[in-house]
Each structure stands twice: as structure tokens, then as C-alpha cells.
Amino acid sequence: MEELKDNSLHLTADKLAEELHNMDNFNRFYEDFQVLAASHDVSLYEFKNNLVQAVNKGNMETNLRNAIFHWLRNHENNQQSVIRDEITSRESLDYLKKAQITWEKRIQKSLESLCKEIGINSSCYRSRGDQEEMLQKWNELSTYNTSLERLRPVYAPKDFLEVLFSLHNPNYRMISDDMIWDFTYLPLKVKTLSELRYHYKDLATADLLLGLSTLTTGAGSSLSQGEQDRIIRGEEAHQDSPLCREFLKLGAPRSLRGRLWSQILGSNAKSSEYDYLELKQRVLHYDILIDKLITKDVQLTACNDDQYFVFEDVLYQIMLCFTRDTGVLSVFNSSTSRPILMWLISKPLKETTYPSNGIIPFHGFTMYAAPVCYLFNDPVPLYFTFRAFYQRYWFRLHKISSHPQGILGLCILFQRLLQRHETKIWSHFMSNNIHPIRVVFKWLIKGFSGFLLPEQLLNLWDMILAYDSLEVLPLLAVAILSFRKDNLLQVNTLPNIESLLVDLSSLNVLSLLQFTLKGPIKM
Template sequence: MEMLKEKSLHLTVEKLVEELQKLDNYNHFYEDFQIIAASYDVTLEDFKNTLVAAVHQGSMETNLRNAIFYWLRNHDNNKQIVVREEVTQKESLDYLRKAQATWERRIQKSLESMCEEIGIPLSSQRPNADKDDISQKWNELSNYSTNLERLRPVYAPKDFLEVLFSLHNPNYRMFSEEMNWDFTYIPLKVKTLNELRYHYRDIAAADLLLGLTALTAVSSGPILQGEQDRIKLGENVLINGYAPVCQEFLKLGAPRSLRGQLWAQILGSNAKSSKQQYLELKERVINYDMLIDKLITKDVQLTACNDDQYFVFEDVLYQVMLCFTRDTEVLSVFNNSSSNPILTPLYGIPPGSAVYPPNGVVPFHGFTMYAAPLCYLFNDPIPLYFMFRGLYLRYWFRLHEISSHPQSILGLCILFERLLQRHETKLWTHLINHKIHPIRVVFKWLMRGFSGHLPPEQLLNLWDLVLAYDSLEVIPLLAVAILSFRKENLLQVDTISNIECVLADLSSLNVMSLLQLALKGPTKI
């Protein structure tokens, strides 16, 4: 039995080492390990024991633990992929997989028709004069002239919602052609309110939850002292450098001064070792012009530039989003995603062999808002970029694909509907009686993770919880809590336009207070 255990452990270690070699920071990790092995602390006479002791003494052990932590997270992110008849399927439900493929073809046709209509290629090399111009204006890209008049977003959240409404489960018989009021015909398991309360139990039980007093004009002495204690504890957590401890610390909120560092540690986004990669992406932007660039520029202008909280970050958002379109490492997201990148013929490349855009992600209207709030965390575009990329690869990609994963936009919609129907029945019935689909009211909140709808500080408090609990389920929970909080006003109106007016301004809401109320109550949201 002992021999079997040793063999099993040995095979597990071999598999783990093989997987660690695929990580982005493996080369840096290996170089540090070589330095330790060549140090005076390691002797040839007792190589194994002295090497292990040297690893324990420095930061190598923490780095190794973090590497395993990141690998386990990525492995868990990929667990929905199943193997059937020796063919790897990224989506287990056939009708969802077909719907996603149809949606991707629709996006591709939209891009190609836009190129024909405007008369520009999907991608081309920039003329030298244009290269010099964009290089000189890199830090002021808002002054870089480009014609965007005839451009339109490829799709908007409302277009994607219509696609979700059109999903049809072949095992479910439709008894009526009338509109469906929920997604009950899609067999996805989501958490109940009791299960959410257990998952987020630390929020409900917290005596000091950073963010609860954000809207208080004058804070009392004990609260200020409590915040100072949290800052000191957070600094010690960062010195330790262990990602799971940072994640646990984040469950009670992050001090503003430490939030960026905590998030970077949890996601493993090491900007220092990736600076060269960012500069290479910048060069690709300078050397090649793409239709996607214009769509990104248009999106920044239509969203962040029209927002009082984000318009000052216009230039840095251009830099971050344009570099993102060239980042081929983003293609790794399709290992976890139910979607596939678009393959299209490009000039000088054989048909069907080029991914477009290079990162495989076609932006929708509002895509920029995944990055805009991060401008409050970083002054430098390089750590901002890698933080944005880390969040997208871990969470945001699920918000614009058709998938049965419980963290997908479809799963979040189902979670919202079931919570609202069961715990705010009067409001649910009111909406149904006036032919208002409940999900239409909040879908834009869900698909953008509330970015652009909540004030930045409140939004960052919400995203703290997304990272701390490694779950997007807090987003539909907050959506239900907001509707519950404004229920009396919502019951007084009977049209979708008036409901949107009631919910248009969320600036007075406190995210942590609403979530704590929702998670503490015995039955009601």
C-alpha cells in the first residue's frame, strides 16, 4: 500500500511539474531556482537536504506555492470541457454549442460586410508616415486622427440578449408561442439563496467590512482605527506574498492604497517581468492597422468618453485596448471557453489559417468598460494592461459567450431570475403582468459587471468580492438586491422605459450594505 501511495504521489508530482513548465513565469522561476542551487547554502555532500532548506529560507517556496495555486485555478476553470467518443467538446450541450457557432458566424459576417461597406481591409501594414504619426502620439492617442463616421459596433448587449432568448432546448416542449418569462427550459444548476449565504458568509458576519462607510460624511474614531488596522494587516499580507492569503484578506474588502497590489497577487499578473511583452504589443499596434482598432476607438468614444468618471482616462484606454487586440496569449482563453476565435483569410496568409483579431476577441459595445475602472488603481499603463488581461482571462470572457458553465452569462441570468421569482414574488408578478421581461431590466448590468453603472469606488468594492470568492455570482445577487431596495418605486410604474428611469441612477447605493442586507435576512432579499 505504501508503495502504491509513493508511486501515485510521484506521478502526481511529475504531472504537476509538466503543467508548471507551461506557465508564463516558468522561465523566471527556473532561473531563480538555478541561482539557489548554485549558492553556497547548497552543498554537493548533502545536495537534496541543503537545497530544500535553501528553498524554505527564501521566497522560492512562496513562489512555488503561488504557481501551484494559479495552476489549480486554471485547471478548475477548464473543468467543464468533456471528452466524448475521443473528441474533446468545449460545451456539453449540443444546442448551446450550435448556437455559439451560429453566433460566431454572424459576428464574422458582420465584420466582413462592414469591411466591404466601408472599403477597408480587416488588416494591413501601416504606411511609414502613419507609423511615425501614431508613434509620436502614443501618449495622446485622442489626437490621432481616424475616420469613424461609418463605423458601428459589431453587436451590443441587447443583441446578445436576443440570441439568448432564441435558445431552444430540444428536450423541452413549448406549449405556447407567447414570450417566456424565464430560462427554466435550460437545465442549468445554480445556487439557491441559502447556498449563496453560506458561500458569502464572511460578508454577513463581518463587524468591519471596508466599503460600508464609503458614503458616510463623517466617520467615527473606532471605524477609522479599524481601517488603519486593516491597512497594516494588508501590508503584512503583501509582504508574505502568498496569493491564497491575499484572496482570503480581500473577503472583507481592500484598502484603496493596497487594492491594486492585492489583485495583482491573486491573479498572478506580474507586470515587471512582462514589460518587454507590452512593448512588443505596442510595436504591433504601430506597425499594423486593423478594422478592430477603429471599433475599439469608437467604443472608447461612445462609452468611457461619455462618462464623467472615466473620460479623463481616454488616452490610456486607447493604449491598453489596442495592445489587447494584438496579444496572442489571450488565445489561451479558448481552452476554457465554449467559443472559438474567428478564422478568416488575410492578405499574404493562406485562407482559413489566420485568427482575427490576433487575440481572438471581437469587442462589443461597452467592452472598454471592463478596463476603465482599473485606471483608478494604476498610474502606469503596463500594470493596468496586465491586470485587465488577467481579469478578462479569468472572468469577463464568460459574460459574452453562450455556455452551460454556471459562471457564464446564461448561468448568471438564470440565477438572477430564480432569486427574484422566489424572494421578490410581488415584483416578479408585477413585471410579468405588464409584459416586462425581468432580465431585460438588468442584463446590461450583468454583461458589463456593473461597470459604467455604479460609481468607481462602489464598483471596485464589488469586484473585490469577485476576486475574493472567485465567483461572478455576486453580480446577479446585487442586481436582485437593487431591485428589492427600489421595489416600492418599481411597483408604481408599468413600462420598461419608466422602470429604466427608476434604475438609471445608482450613485446613491452602497454595494456592501445591500449585499450584507441580502445575505443576513432570513428569507427576503
């Protein structure tokens, strides 16, 4: 038995060493290791022992632990031995595969039809004059002239919701047409409230949790001292990724949030200004239809929000760079979805991924990036943190899959929590033929961005990172409906329900979540 354990450890070490060579920060790590090996602290006669001691003394051990932490997260081997070959978690349900393929064809058809409507090519070279103008106005892209009057989004969240409603399990026989709107017949396993309480037990039991105070905490309150203590502890932990994640479970001080997020997501190792400038050059070189869609989306969403309009120029920069980033294509490695292929005008004419990152933005897509603007003054770490967050979480919210963190799984989780623990609201909706998902879908697909106050939203996203799960989104959606239950039971149409929920500015996210997790929801 001991021999098998030794072999397993040896194979695990070999696998990790091989994978570390492929990581973005390997060259920097290897250079630091060489410098350490050549230092006076390492003697030639006791080379191995001295080197191990030197690694343990400095930051090398922390850097190595961070690298392994990010590798494990990226490969999602929580329950699998790392010595096994990577098992790609592609879609196992055929009818969901077909639905995703059909949806992608529909998006491509909509994109091609949009090109014909407004009479432009999907891509073309920018003229020299256009390049110079864009470069000159790069920091003030809101002044860059582009015609957007006839432009419309390729699709909106409500279009995607109708696709989800049309999903049908071929192994399930519908009893009546009344069940078409229900997700119960889709055999996806989601957590129960008891399992969620166990998963978020630290959140449920925490007393000193930053963000639990009222929205108008006065100066000199106890939170001020608590936040100061958290800042001191955060300064000690912010270089260590696993510690950062644990630290974040009790909330993030505003001054440290950007560094904590970057460390947990691993974006601090990827924040290369050279890579960012290369993406910028690609934007300057090519003009694509997606640029106009992004510009239109920023204008329709962030620019019309009094919390985000000040970030208009930087949002143009990072979202345009995002469309050119081929590194984002990695999200397709573990998915049945495929990027769209289109013919690009070049010499020679060629068919290639469109856009370069493979992502067609929907109406409101910009709101994945807007809240991150509060964390950074520099667009480089801002961009890479947004990209890492998208690759880790947000890409699942506009794809059809059976993954428990996918939008379908989150919708089913919301539905089952509401049905089992808020039966009065559920029955009220049913009696008035109102689908509960229609009420909250816009919250779920955008991660509540644009609906909560920025500070409350960032507290919510802290919990996503700390617990590495999007399940907090449907949990919060149920908590909000429960909190507004008395008012909801007084109205019986979807527009009236939406009007009751249009203003969430008075809500304290962590208080609602903690209240829901501490005990049974009262009915």
C-alpha cells in the same frame, strides 16, 4: 492503502513539476533556485537538507506555492485529482453549441458588411508616415486623427440578449407562446440562495468589512483606524496569492488593491515590459478595423462618463494592445466558441485569426478595462491585470455556454432568485409583460461597470476575486431591485422601470450584499 497514497502523491508531484516548466515565470523561478543552491547557506555534504531549509527560509516556498495556486485555478481542478489528464470542459449541450456557432457566423457577417459599408479593408499595413504619427502621439492617442463617423458597433448587448431569448431546449415541449421569454426550460443547475449564503458566509458575517461605511465617511472615523490596520496586514500578505485571496474577503485598502489583484490573478509574474512593447509594435505595424471599433467604443463609453474620461489616452493604449495579444486565445481552449478567420492582406495572402486575440468587441467592451485604470499609474501592470481579469472572468459574459459562470447561467440564477425570493416584484413584472432580465442584463454583461461609482464597483470586483465567482453579480442585481421595490411596484412599463434604476450612485454594494446574505429577503 498507504502505498496507493504514496503513488498518488508521487504522480501529483510529477504532474506539477511538468506543468511548472510551461509556466510564464518558470525561467525566473529556476534562476532564483540556482542562485540559492550555489549560496553559502547550502553545503555540499548536506545538500538536500540544506537546500530544503534554504527554500523554506526565503521567498522560494512562497513563490512555489503561488505557482501551484495559479496552476490549480487555471485548470479548474477543484474537484478533480491533478494526476489525471486534463479534461477540457467543452460545451456538452448540442443546441447551445449550434447557437454559439450561428452567433459567431452572424458576428462575422456583420463585420464583413461593415467593411463594405465604409469601404475599408479588415486589415492593412500602416504607411511609414502613419506609423511615425501614431508613435509620436502614443501617449496622447486622443489627438490621433482617424475617421469614425460612419462606424457602428458590430453588435450591442441587447442584440446578444435577443439571441439568448431565442434559445430552445429541443427536449422541452413549450406549453404556450407566453413562455418563450422564460429561461425556466433550460436545464442548467445554478445555486440556491441558501447555497450562495454558504459560499459567501464570510461576507455575510463580517463586521469589520472595508466598504461597509457610508459613501461620505468623515475624517477621523473608526474606519480610518480599521483601514490602517488592514494596510499593515495587507503588506504582510500581498506576496502570497492564497493569503491575498483570503485577505480580500474583508475588503481591500485602496493603496494595496492593485498589488492584491495582480497577485491573485498572477499578472505580476507576467508583467513583462518587453511583451507589452512587442504588442505596441504590432499596433504600429498593422491597421485593422477593430482598432477603429475600439476607438469608437472608448469615445462612446469612457469618454462620456465623468468617472472615466480622464483615462481616455491610456484606454486607447491598452485596448489596442489587447487586440494584438495572441495569449488571449487561451480562452478558446475550454470553449466551443472559435475565433473568426478572415483573409488578411499580406504577402502571401493568408487566412488567419481575426483579430489576433480572437475577440470581437461589442458596444461597451471598454468598460471591462476602465475601472482597472484607477489601480495603476503604469500601463504595463494595468494591461496585464486587465487581461488576466478578462481571461479569468469576463470572456464568459459574451459567449453562449452552459457553464454556471457564463452569462446564461447568471441570467438564470438572477431569474430564479427573483422569482423565489421577491415574488411581489416578479408578479408585478409578469402582470405587465416585462421580462426581468431586460432590466438587469446591461449590468450583468458589463459586471456593473459604468453603472456604480468606481469605489463601489471596485469593492464588488474585490468580491469576484476573493470568492472566485461571478455569481455575486446576479445576487447584487436582485438586492438592488429588492432595495428599490416600493418604487418599482408603482410603475408598469420598462422605460419607467429603467428610469428608476438609472442612478445607482447612492448604493453601498457591500451593505446590500450583506443584507441579502444575512437573512431572508422580506417580501
